[in-house]
Amino acid sequence: MAQDQHTHPETLALHAGWRADPSTGSVAVPIHQTTSFQFQDTGHAARLFALEELGNIYTRIMNPTVDVLEKRIAALEGGAAGLALASGQAASAFTVMNLCAAGDNIVSSTAVYGGTWNLFANTLRPLGIEVRFVDPADPEGFARASDDRTRAWYAETLPNPKLEVFPIAEVAALGRGMGIPLIMDNTAAPVICRPLEHGAAVVMHSTTKWIGGHGSSIGGIVVDGGNFDWAAHADRFPTLNTPDPSYHGAVWTEAAKPLGPIAYILRMRTCLLRDLGAAMSPMNAFLFLQGLETLPLRMERHCANAERVAAHLSGHAAVTQVIHPSVMRGEARRRAEAHLRGGFGGLLGFELKGGAEAGRRFIEALRMFYHVANIGDARSLAIHPATTTHSQLSPDQQLAAGATPGYVRLSIGIEHIDDILADLDQALAAAGE
Numbered sequence: 001m002a003q004d005q006h007t008h009p010e011t012l013a014l015h016a017g018w019r020a021d022p023s024t025g026s027v028a029v030p031i032h033q034t035t036s037f038q039f040q041d042t043g044h045a046a047r048l049f050a051l052e053e054l055g056n057i058y059t060r061i062m063n064p065t066v067d068v069l070e071k072r073i074a075a076l077e078g079g080a081a082g083l084a085l086a087s088g089q090a091a092s093a094f095t096v097m098n099l100c101a102a103g104d105n106i107v108s109s110t111a112v113y114g115g116t117w118n119l120f121a122n123t124l125r126p127l128g129i130e131v132r133f134v135d136p137a138d139p140e141g142f143a144r145a146s147d148d149r150t151r152a153w154y155a156e157t158l159p160n161p162k163l164e165v166f167p168i169a170e171v172a173a174l175g176r177g178m179g180i181p182l183i184m185d186n187t188a189a190p191v192i193c194r195p196l197e198h199g200a201a202v203v204m205h206s207t208t209k210w211i212g213g214h215g216s217s218i219g220g221i222v223v224d225g226g227n228f229d230w231a232a233h234a235d236r237f238p239t240l241n242t243p244d245p246s247y248h249g250a251v252w253t254e255a256a257k258p259l260g261p262i263a264y265i266l267r268m269r270t271c272l273l274r275d276l277g278a279a280m281s282p283m284n285a286f287l288f289l290q291g292l293e294t295l296p297l298r299m300e301r302h303c304a305n306a307e308r309v310a311a312h313l314s315g316h317a318a319v320t321q322v323i324h325p326s327v328m329r330g331e332a333r334r335r336a337e338a339h340l341r342g343g344f345g346g347l348l349g350f351e352l353k354g355g356a357e358a359g360r361r362f363i364e365a366l367r368m369f370y371h372v373a374n375i376g377d378a379r380s381l382a383i384h385p386a387t388t389t390h391s392q393l394s395p396d397q398q399l400a401a402g403a404t405p406g407y408v409r410l411s412i413g414i415e416h417i418d419d420i421l422a423d424l425d426q427a428l429a430a431a432g433e
Contacts, residue, residue, distance in 0.1 A: 007075075009295075016075035017067070032063055051255055066084045066285040069285045073211070082265070083222045083224075084285060086279060087278070089115055092116050094273075096154065097124075099151040104129055110133045111166070112156050115389070116185070120154075136164070136167065140174070143175075152181050154183045156184070157193050157195055161349050162323065163324060165332070169338065169339070172200050182199065182200045184200040184203050188210070188376070190211055190295060191342065192303065193340050202225060209374070211292055212376070219285070222268065224261075244271065300342065302412060306324060306344065306345065309348055313424070319350050324348045348411075351407055352406050356386070361431040363383070368423040369410070380415060384408055386403045386404065
């Protein structure tokens with residue numbers, strides 16, 4: 001099937017990157033559960049290792065099942081190429097490590113997932129990579145925090161727990177003027193946002209969440225937008241513009257030219273994935289492909305249900321605040337409307353009058369909602385971030401990220417809305433006892 005940029009996401013999710021197996025006619029993507037691949041001859045093997053052509057060598061680096069997932073998600077995001085990884089955490093780490101060496105820095109939004117914050121603030125620091133955090137409410141803060149060793153800016157489209165849509169277009173434009181790419185974590189907004197269209201250079205997802213949708217597999221993916229000229233800013237990106245001793249002196253911006261505008265993702269595959277080995281398994285790729293086929297439909301229901309829940313909780317006596325783009329006003333609402341299409345996302349937060357203790361009673365009274373450390377399942381989920389997902393942060397860091405003591409996060413599923421509201425109402429009644 002021929003692809004173009006105007007193809008609708010409902011169609012791309014079913015058809016991009018695959019039609020049928022040429023040898024068997026299989027319509028479903030086969031699970032290539034193998035470590036290695038037979039070369040046609042010695043010349044073929046040499047060409048693959050020399051990057052004169054792309055192909056399968058070893059599943060740690062590339063696999064046909066995983067390849068279809070990479071192509072399909074890249075098409076959904078409007079990017080040039082994708083690289084699937086073993087987890088969303090691996091994807092976050094790889095996006096930064098692909099550009100940074102000791103002594104370099106990136107600038108990150110303060111509104112990021114707690115695990116990402118810990119990765120940036122603690123795990124990367126001993127490696128010599130500094131992460132400078134700035135408030136996304138002020139886009140100019142990214143520019144002020146940057147210097148000649150800044151390799152990228154990083155943010156989440158729809159960050160939890162604050163759920164205020166990041167100003168992608170404004171920050172991306174500032175960065176491009178300085179030769180700095182914007183990396184967007186689009187985990188919470190698949191289909192409803194395409195950050196590359198707003199100027200981002202790289203997009204990543206935890207496929208564990210909405211893309212998979214079934215809570216059965218762990219994975220991540222990075223999409224190279226193919227829209228950033230890394231060679232034009234050679235001094236800022238030495239990892240892509242100087243000879244790489246780990247790959248016979250390849251200069252990635254030159255090596256990628258015969259293959260397309262994929263220097264960023266090509267280096268990530270041939271160096272980081274090869275050496276660190278955070279490969280997605282073929283079985284998990286197959287399961288993510290199953291989830292991807294219904295993603296556009298599920299996102300419609302996730303968004304519609306969440307909007308109904310936000311409206312319902314906004315009028316509840318036990319709730320002091322509801323956090324969801326559909327009930328926001330001012331600049332937060334403007335940014336949401338500028339970047340999201342087809343809904344405001346399936347994540348929702350709220351504050352209970354009784355604070356942390358009321359939150360505990362609420363969580364323990366839920367009957368249908370699952371109390372799990374995940375988001376994006378087809379089923380509805382709930383958690384108390386301050387004592388779980390953001391517990392590694394200091395109190396001040398928790399407040400900066402939006403994980404206040406009384407905050408409860410909901411990931412609204414695709415169940416019937418009446419059943420969702422009934423479970424919330426009985427748990428809220430228990431919280432107030």
